[in-house]
Amino acid sequence: MSKVDPTKPIIQVALDLLETDRAIQIAKESLEGGADWLEAGTPLIKSEGMDVIRKLRDAFPEKTIIADMKITDTGAMEVEMGAKAGADIIVVLASADDSTILESVRAARKYGVKIMADLISANDPVSRSMEVEKLGVDYINVHAGIDQQMEGQDSLSIMKEVVRKVNIPVAIAGGLDAASCAEAVNAGADVVIVGGNIVRSSNVTASAKAIRESVDSPSTVQITKISKDEEIRAILESVSTSNISDAMHRKGAMQDIFPMFEGEKMVGTAVTVQTFKGDWAKAVEAIDEAKQGDVIVIYNGSRHVAPWGGLATLSCLNKGVAGVVIDGAVRDIDEIRKIGLPVFATCHVPNAGEPKGFGEINSEIVCGNQTVNPGDYIVGDDSGVVVIPKERAYEIARRAKEVEKTEQRLFEEIRRGATLSEVMKLKKWEKH
Ligand SMILES: O=C(CO)[C@H](O)[C@H](O)COP(=O)(O)O
Numbered sequence: 001m002s003k004v005d006p007t008k009p010i011i012q013v014a015l016d017l018l019e020t021d022r023a024i025q026i027a028k029e030s031l032e033g034g035a036d037w038l039e040a041g042t043p044l045i046k047s048e049g050m051d052v053i054r055k056l057r058d059a060f061p062e063k064t065i066i067a068d069m070k071i072t073d074t075g076a077m078e079v080e081m082g083a084k085a086g087a088d089i090i091v092v093l094a095s096a097d098d099s100t101i102l103e104s105v106r107a108a109r110k111y112g113v114k115i116m117a118d119l120i121s122a123n124d125p126v127s128r129s130m131e132v133e134k135l136g137v138d139y140i141n142v143h144a145g146i147d148q149q150m151e152g153q154d155s156l157s158i159m160k161e162v163v164r165k166v167n168i169p170v171a172i173a174g175g176l177d178a179a180s181c182a183e184a185v186n187a188g189a190d191v192v193i194v195g196g197n198i199v200r201s202s203n204v205t206a207s208a209k210a211i212r213e214s215v216d217s218p219s220t221v222q223i224t225k226i227s228k229d230e231e232i233r234a235i236l237e238s239v240s241t242s243n244i245s246d247a248m249h250r251k252g253a254m255q256d257i258f259p260m261f262e263g264e265k266m267v268g269t270a271v272t273v274q275t276f277k278g279d280w281a282k283a284v285e286a287i288d289e290a291k292q293g294d295v296i297v298i299y300n301g302s303r304h305v306a307p308w309g310g311l312a313t314l315s316c317l318n319k320g321v322a323g324v325v326i327d328g329a330v331r332d333i334d335e336i337r338k339i340g341l342p343v344f345a346t347c348h349v350p351n352a353g354e355p356k357g358f359g360e361i362n363s364e365i366v367c368g369n370q371t372v373n374p375g376d377y378i379v380g381d382d383s384g385v386v387v388i389p390k391e392r393a394y395e396i397a398r399r400a401k402e403v404e405k406t407e408q409r410l411f412e413e414i415r416r417g418a419t420l421s422e423v424m425k426l427k428k429w430e431k432h
Contacts, residue, residue, distance in 0.1 A: 002190040003169040005036075009185045009215050012066060012171065013208065014195035016041035016146075019425060020052045022413075024059050026199050031063070033198075033208025039066040040087075041195060050085040057086030064088045070118060072096045075104030083111035089139065094119045094132050105136035114138035116171065119158070120145045129162045129170075140166055141193065144174030150398040152228075156184060163188035178214040182221035200405035202412040228394060233293070235397040236267045236379050239404045241386045244379055247399035252386040254368025257325060257344050259382055260333060266342035266380035268295035268322030269390070270372050272365045277328075278305035278353020284312050286361045292320030295378040299365045300328030303346055305353045310335030317341055325378060325385050327367040344380045 002009045013035040015023040027038050038060060040052050045067060056065050067087035071078045075092060082090040092104045094117040101117065108115045116139040117132040119125040129140045142159040155174040163170050172184045173193035181192045194211055201207035214221045226234070236244070245253050271294045273286045283298045290296055296316065300307045308324060310332030316324060323342035330336070330345040331352060346368075362374040370387045372378070377388040377397075388396045413423045421427070 004190045009189060010037055010171075010191040011035045011181075011208070011211055011215060012037040012039050012191050012193040013198050014039045014041045014068065014173065014193050015044050015056075015199055016195045017044050017199060018047040020044075020048050020055050023052060024055065026204050027056065027060065029204035030198050030208040031060070033205040033210075034212030035194075035198065035208045037064040037066055037089075037191070039068050039193065042068045042070050045069060050081050053082060053085035053087050066091065066116065068118075070120075071100065071104055073100055075100040075102070076107040079104045079107035079113065079115070080111060083108070083113040087113060089114045089116050091116045091118050091141070092137070093117070094125075094128050094137075094140070095122045098131075098135060101132055101135045101137065108138075116141050118143050118173075119162075120148075125158050126161045126165055129166050133166045133168050137168070139169050139171055139191065141171040141173055141191075143172070143193075146175070146196075146402075149175040150395045150402075152394055154180075156180065156187065159184065159189060160187045176211075178210045179221055179223055181211050182214040182218035183223055185215050185218040196402060196405055200402070200409050202408035204409075232377065232393050232397045233267055235401050236377060236388075237265065239397070239400040241379055241381050241383045243400040243403040243407070244386045244388065244396060246403045247396050248386070248388070252370065252388060252396075254325070254327075254344075254370050254385040254387065256346055257327065257368040257385050258346070259380060259384070260330060260343045260345060260348065261337055262382050264323075264340075264342035264381070266295060266323035266344070266378070266385075268293050268378055270295055270297045270374055270376045270378050270387070271362060272367075272372050272374050273298040273359065273361055274363055274365045275300050275307055275359040276356075277302035278307060278351075279356045279358050280307035280312075280353050281355035281357040282359040282361055283307045283326075284315070284355070287312060287315045287319055287321065289361055290316070290319055290321050293322050295323045295325060295380075296321060297325045297365065297367050297372050297378060298328065299367050300326055302328050302353075304349055305329065305351045306331040306349055307353055308343070308345070309352060310339065313339050313341050313343065323378075323380060325367060325380065342380055344385050 013030040066089040067082040071092040117137040120143040144153040144155040169190035171191035306329040326345040329349040
């Protein structure tokens with residue numbers, strides 16, 4: 001049972017946004033879905049200052065408001081700022097010096113507010129949670145930060161230990177969705193802090209409602225565990241190459257490689273082929289090396305003679321290959337269309353080459369001016385093809401998903417009648 005509210009666990013929605021008006025609108029929609037507490041997220045506070053706390057307080061006079069200031073120094077001064085602006089709970093970094101935590105707690109007592117200590121990046125979070133409890137904080141937040149989540153960190157296992165060691169209420173944050181919120185509540189969380197999965201949803205109220213339902217009936221939620229590769233593929237299936245390029249800071253897109261047919265999505269791991277103009281032996285032998293879910297990525301280097309056509313494409317289908325990318329030409333477009341395998345290439349041309357057998361399979365190649373190594377993730381859609389280095393695949397997939405969520409919300413605001421420059425506040429954010 002929650003130590004904060006014995007009748008139900010608390011949902012704290014983290015308004016990790018940049019604009020006060022959007023934050024207030026999303027706060028309203030989240031409350032309609034059943035969220036309890038409103039957090040002014042750190043980016044929002046950095047963007048709008050303490051004024052956002054005042055505006056949230058005016059808009060929601062009865063609600064608990066958290067200022068996620070992540071205080072690291074000058075504890076008393078910053079707690080005073082947050083408290084006077086109207087916050088009820090102020091966030092201090094648990095890894096701040098003891099002197100800062102003590103000063104924050106003293107100021108909090110003076111101004112009648114509470115302190116939440118955020119364990120993000122704490123060296124030994126379990127021991128630190130016990131120490132900050134002794135220093136007088138009111139809540140502990142076990143937190144995997146947004147950048148840490150992208151690299152696969154989560155906070156649940158640490159939270160399970162922390163709840164056994166402290167007596168104050170424990171919050172959890174870090175990429176929570178309906179399923180992980182239920183897991184957290186089952187494991188003893190008093191407060192679940194949810195940012196992206198509510199505030200970047202195209203339907204904020206529905207997303208908050210789904211979390212409310214799972215938090216209130218956590219035992220009914222099904223938790224499915226999948227492998228890292230399955231998770232990466234599932235995420236990449238759900239995002240576009242444009243989302244991925246944004247996540248990679250506009251890198252990774254192959255140049256002059258186009259889909260041969262529209263409407264086909266391709267996700268897989270690279271089997272690379274280095275060949276020479278028109279020599280199709282290695283390209284076709286690579287089909288035998290490929291496994292289910294691979295993408296054959298070929299450098300051939302000619303626009304006038306094709307190392308690939310219908311028969312090779314049909315063989316791929318038999319092996320479960322996810323698609324083919326050719327820096328060079330392809331032929332038999334009519335046959336390939338019927339076969340239905342995604343093929344991306346520089347161009348199409350009727351001429352076939354000769355199977356001479358020069359080249360290599362599964363060495364590093366350059367295709368569409370991008371370096372591709374065997375096992376790198378390759379994604380193709382109507383916008384083109386992107387390469388994700390295998391070492392960063394999970395992180396990039398997660399970041400691309402965040403890009404996609406942010407865009408979903410922008411689409412929704414444009415559907416409601418705004419223009420792109422209005423929703424992005426372009427003028428405000430132009431370089432000064
Ligand atoms: O404090 C934060 C980042 O430092 C976020 O508010 C917190 O992680 C919740 O957001 P999300 O659910 O997107 O992780």
